Amino acid sequence: MSERILALVACSGLAWPAVPALAQPGDGQKDDQAEKFPAPPAGYDTRHDGIDRGKLETVEYDSTTVGMKRKARVYTPPGYTKEKRYPVLYLLHGIGGDENEWARGGAPDVILDNLYADKKAVPMIVVLPNGRASKDATARDPIPKQSPAFAAFEKDLLADLIPFIEKTYSVKADRESRAIAGLSMGGGQSLNFGLGNLDTFAWVGGFSSAPNTRPPADLIKDHAEAAKKLRLLYVACGDKDGLFRISEGVQKMLDDKKVPHLYNVIPGGQHNFKVWKSDLYHFAQLLFRDPGQETKGIESQPQKKATDKGDDEAKPASTNIGNAAYPRIHPDLRVTFQLKAADARKVQVVGNFGLGKGGPWEMERGEGSIWRVTTPPVIPGFHYYTLSVDGVQLNDPASDTFFGTGKPTSGIEIPEEGVDFYHAKDVPHGEVRSRWYKSTVTGQARHIMVYTPPGYDADHEKRYPVLYLQHGGGEDETGWSRQGHVNFILDNLIAGGKARPMIVVMEKGYASRAGAALRPAGPGKGDGSAFEDVVLKDLIPLIDVTYRTHPDRDHRAIAGLSMGAGQALRIGLTYPDTFSAVGAFSGVGKTDPKSAFGGVFADPAAFDKKVSLLYLHSGTVSLDEGIHKNAESLYNALQQGGIKNVVFRDAKGLAHEWQTWRYALFDFAPRLFPQAK
Numbered sequence: 001m002s003e004r005i006l007a008l009v010a011c012s013g014l015a016w017p018a019v020p021a022l023a024q025p026g027d028g029q030k031d032d033q034a035e036k037f038p039a040p041p042a043g044y045d046t047r048h049d050g051i052d053r054g055k056l057e058t059v060e061y062d063s064t065t066v067g068m069k070r071k072a073r074v075y076t077p078p079g080y081t082k083e084k085r086y087p088v089l090y091l092l093h094g095i096g097g098d099e100n101e102w103a104r105g106g107a108p109d110v111i112l113d114n115l116y117a118d119k120k121a122v123p124m125i126v127v128l129p130n131g132r133a134s135k136d137a138t139a140r141d142p143i144p145k146q147s148p149a150f151a152a153f154e155k156d157l158l159a160d161l162i163p164f165i166e167k168t169y170s171v172k173a174d175r176e177s178r179a180i181a182g183l184s185m186g187g188g189q190s191l192n193f194g195l196g197n198l199d200t201f202a203w204v205g206g207f208s209s210a211p212n213t214r215p216p217a218d219l220i221k222d223h224a225e226a227a228k229k230l231r232l233l234y235v236a237c238g239d240k241d242g243l244f245r246i247s248e249g250v251q252k253m254l255d256d257k258k259v260p261h262l263y264n265v266i267p268g269g270q271h272n273f274k275v276w277k278s279d280l281y282h283f284a285q286l287l288f289r290d291p292g293q294e295t296k297g298i299e300s301q302p303q304k305k306a307t308d309k310g311d312d313e314a315k316p317a318s319t320n321i322g323n324a325a326y327p328r329i330h331p332d333l334r335v336t337f338q339l340k341a342a343d344a345r346k347v348q349v350v351g352n353f354g355l356g357k358g359g360p361w362e363m364e365r366g367e368g369s370i371w372r373v374t375t376p377p378v379i380p381g382f383h384y385y386t387l388s389v390d391g392v393q394l395n396d397p398a399s400d401t402f403f404g405t406g407k408p409t410s411g412i413e414i415p416e417e418g419v420d421f422y423h424a425k426d427v428p429h430g431e432v433r434s435r436w437y438k439s440t441v442t443g444q445a446r447h448i449m450v451y452t453p454p455g456y457d458a459d460h461e462k463r464y465p466v467l468y469l470q471h472g473g474g475e476d477e478t479g480w481s482r483q484g485h486v487n488f489i490l491d492n493l494i495a496g497g498k499a500r501p502m503i504v505v506m507e508k509g510y511a512s513r514a515g516a517a518l519r520p521a522g523p524g525k526g527d528g529s530a531f532e533d534v535v536l537k538d539l540i541p542l543i544d545v546t547y548r549t550h551p552d553r554d555h556r557a558i559a560g561l562s563m564g565a566g567q568a569l570r571i572g573l574t575y576p577d578t579f580s581a582v583g584a585f586s587g588v589g590k591t592d593p594k595s596a597f598g599g600v601f602a603d604p605a606a607f608d609k610k611v612s613l614l615y616l617h618s619g620t621v622s623l624d625e626g627i628h629k630n631a632e633s634l635y636n637a638l639q640q641g642g643i644k645n646v647v648f649r650d651a652k653g654l655a656h657e658w659q660t661w662r663y664a665l666f667d668f669a670p671r672l673f674p675q676a677k
Helices: 101-106 108-117 143-168 185-196 223-229 244-256 273-286 486-495 528-546 563-574 604-610 623-640 658-671
Strands: 009-011 055-063 068-076 088-092 125-129 178-183 203-208 232-238 262-266 335-340 347-350 370-374 381-389 392-394 401-403 408-414 431-438 445-452 466-470 503-507 556-561 581-585 613-619 646-651
Touching: 055 143, 068 108, 068 143, 088 143, 088 185, 101 108, 101 125, 101 273, 108 125, 108 273, 125 143, 143 185, 178 185, 178 273, 185 203, 203 244, 203 273, 232 244, 232 273, 244 262, 262 273, 335 381, 381 658, 431 486, 431 528, 445 486, 445 528, 466 528, 466 563, 486 503, 486 658, 503 528, 528 563, 556 563, 556 658, 563 581, 581 658, 613 623, 613 658, 623 646, 646 658
Parallel strands: 009 203, 009 232, 088 125, 088 178, 178 203, 203 232, 232 262, 466 503, 466 556, 556 581, 581 613, 613 646
Antiparallel strands: 055 068, 068 125, 335 370, 347 381, 381 392, 381 408, 401 408, 431 445, 445 503
């Protein structure tokens, strides 16, 4: 066996009618050429609390091979974002299944979510297609009718499905970033298609491969080429499976021809999902690893507990106060919190403001009345949290606070590997200025934050367009600069020539008219029409008089997140003579295009003439799942109605959180205020 590549051949999960059971090894012993794989740990295929999860969705693609639209299921890993590119595993079903079989019986999303939470697998997209390429063949048809459809799927996969996936998702489109595997009939397809198309696939797995597998002598045309190109060949089957001899024959050919592979024989394994889930668990950990690492299972690498200051790999969070050693962030994005509380009886970290899932987390008391806990891995981005000491919620004295839950609240920044568009880089920087003014609408002094771009004070003649940018419910005018890093996002975009220098104005989104009773800040609080008047009658005139702006609609945009997105839509679309661009981040409700915002969508040509951009963006999970559907529905309706100047984007796998809105601004800002050609 080569130390570089392993092959496991596994038997399929559905019985193969009309094929008699084949003889088992005479001595009943496991093949002596098989590798020794440990049984998966208890709970590997059940949902775990406190971890982030990927998304499993159904898609349709145009199949020129079949001449119709076909369905597939697609799994995107936790934290999926278009800012990264991912490798892809094409995972095939058995003869009695379809694109839903793995999801029904194999729990692939659960297995992979758990592996990612334990840092045992490289994040990947998994495509679960219907391996029956025919307009009329179904799982209920006799095998002779289905067989040609399974063979025809090779063309559908190569010519239609793979191009669709690489156009629709953010994937790495090269052979070393593509894998194919399957169970039973799908195992045979995977060996046939994978080994027959080594310019397309570098990673191949056959689980309990069925008799559709080509004869061993015909599987590989050039064994030396296969040995050179394959990164992993995994062949596996249970030794009590009636199709065991199929995998055994493939293994012997590979061994004779010196084609590196892994061969996994599961003791007592039969033709069922217990075997195939185990295969996926092992196979997934071997995929897309650096050259020379394919045979070293990720799960075998020691994991440091890293729960104390002595762990050199854990680092203090960037949001810590001064030189505070805690909270500490580990390389796998677990977080260790610590608090000294001599008289406390119960201490918890409360993270229901966005700090992962599954909390609150109980802290354990140690020496010197030091309480400590290490959480599961936390999704990258900014998160609010508090500490609960004997039932009383307190801010963490070691972390900075941010106005974000209707009051100052502890916050922590979890770094995202390879993502730095919102970091302070070595580029010219603008300024975030604090300004007070008297509002005629409220009769009160109001506070705003204003970003001026790099070089604003150097040229006293130059004028700039303005973006009015609103925060969400429970936050205030400091949110976009402190939690969102709007200044660094704009600095970096402007330095790279990707966005036009602009002024950004951030107001507090709550207002009550002069003489009216004051209301607490929060979602749905205050007088919406009063804030609208503040923007139109107080704020815009103030900005145009105080700063060097282009005081016209073509150079004025409004956007916001969550509550602020609703404000931006209402104000921007109701007053298209004041704003030329509108952005809504995680804030689209159910909308009737025929009547919404005073009928602004009724005349598509007039809308496109006045509104240069209507930008809709959201995450896809948790609270944003419904918002995402609303935004997509509105986008589709407007497109079908003939409106062109509307854009719909999302941050897959992200929720109603600052990381989503940072991505939104990063994509939105470059679209604003295009220079006249």
